[in-house]
Amino acid sequence: MITIYDIAKIAKVSPSTVSKALNDHSDISEKTKQRIRKLADEQGYFPNSHARSLITKRSYNIGVLFIDEANSGLTHAFFAEILESIRLELEKGGYDITFISSGFGGHKDASFLEHCRYRGVDGVILACIDFDSEQVRELIASDIPVVLIDKEIEGRSSILSMNYEGMKQSVEYLIAEGHTEIGFIHGQRNSTGVTERRLAGFYKAMEEAQIPVNEKWIMTGAYYAWEPTYECVKKMLTMDHRPTALLMPDDYAALAAYRAVDRLNMKIPEDISLMGYDGLEISQAMSPRLTTMQQNTKMIGSLAGKKMIRLIEYNDQHEVIYVPSQLLEGKSVKKLMK
Known part of the structure; x- marks a missing residue:
């Protein structure tokens, strides 16, 4: 295995200079750094992690x-x-x-x-x-x-x-498509505050559009869990007066909504419009393809x-x-x- 001593011998510099070049120290020139790094690459040098840890006092x-x-x-x-x-x-x-x-x-x-x-x-x-x-x-x-x-x-x-902005944009999109009767099945509240930010974005978009919120259409489902969302969708779609569009906690939960809609002999989007959140790859494989807010993972x-x-x-x-x-x-x- 090639070592910094081998690189030093080839480059005709001291081992400490090689070490400084490879660790980007400021007390040697950029030209020397580049020359030593090029030699190290050509020789197939690979740093010893244990030695590096001893020098830097880090575990990496x-x-x-x-x-x-x-x-x-x-x-x-x-x-x-x-x-x-x-x-x-x-x-x-x-x-x-x-x-x-x-x-x-x-x-x-x-x-x-x-x-x-x-x-x-x-x-x-x-x-x-x-x-x-x-x-x-x-x-x-x-x-x-x-x-x-x-x-x-x-x-x-x-x-x-940006969960607040993302949910606000989702609601604004539905409104632009002509929907004013919008339901929201959100995820459970937890210590991150994600649900609170999304709820705030939802209510703000409705307020700015001067559209009243039907609180019966705001329900607690769950992130990445079928059963709670499935039950919420079924309950909402069997109401005497139901929304025209539903927002889901996430794309995975939207799968449960698709199943609930199918079992009620309804169709998406003819009978109910659905919108997901996250922008997972699976959302683009659903039929019909899910409209969703994509987070940049x-x-x-x-x-x-x-x-x-x-x-x-x-x-x-x-x-x-x-x-x-x-x-x-x-x-x-x-x-x-x-």
Whole structure:
């Protein structure tokens, strides 16, 4: 295996100069850095992770804490896309990922923070977790750098999808298509505040359009769970006076709505218009193709990974970064005559 001493011999410089060039130190010229890096690539040099850790005092290991309420794990389509984007971004920076849990390795009473200390992680990215839990609060309050996804906490860095704006835009789209009788089956309220932001966007769009809200058409379903949404859709569509359009908690829940509509011998969008949220690949395979608000999962994950690296390597300032969504127009919304 080629070492920095071999590179130093070929380049006719000291091993410390090679090390500085490969680690982008500022006390050698850019021309020397480029020459040494080019030689390292040509010789197939690959850094020894243990040696690198000894030099930098880092483990190059990032913890990921992800536990969703539906217990779907890595089958959770929305967060699976975010996690994959995080992984790719961290790997580009030379970092590996460790999934954080409690009760690891036979230590059944160990906390999330204790697992992080045990693994020696340089930082932790938290997504789809109960941010109100004592263990999570303990981890966030520790000296380990953290990046939060879809949760804002003062003094910590967060990557937030623009849920308020996304839902407001969804309602405005339905109104533009002629719908004034709009129902909303939202997800359960949790510690992230996502549901509250979407509800606020819904009510604001209706208020600005001067359209009264029928509170009977506002129901609590669930994110990534069929049964609650299915029952809500069935209940709403069997009312004497039902809405012309329904907003779903997410695209996965929209599948339940499609089944409920079919079992009631109704059709989409002829009898009821439906609109999803997330913009998952599955939404574009539904028939009719689902109109949905697409969250930019690749950007959310990439920004989380980049921010984590900056916090670790440059002691970057904490900030809240907002990620916009975009409308994916399908065939599930009927245009009403005005």
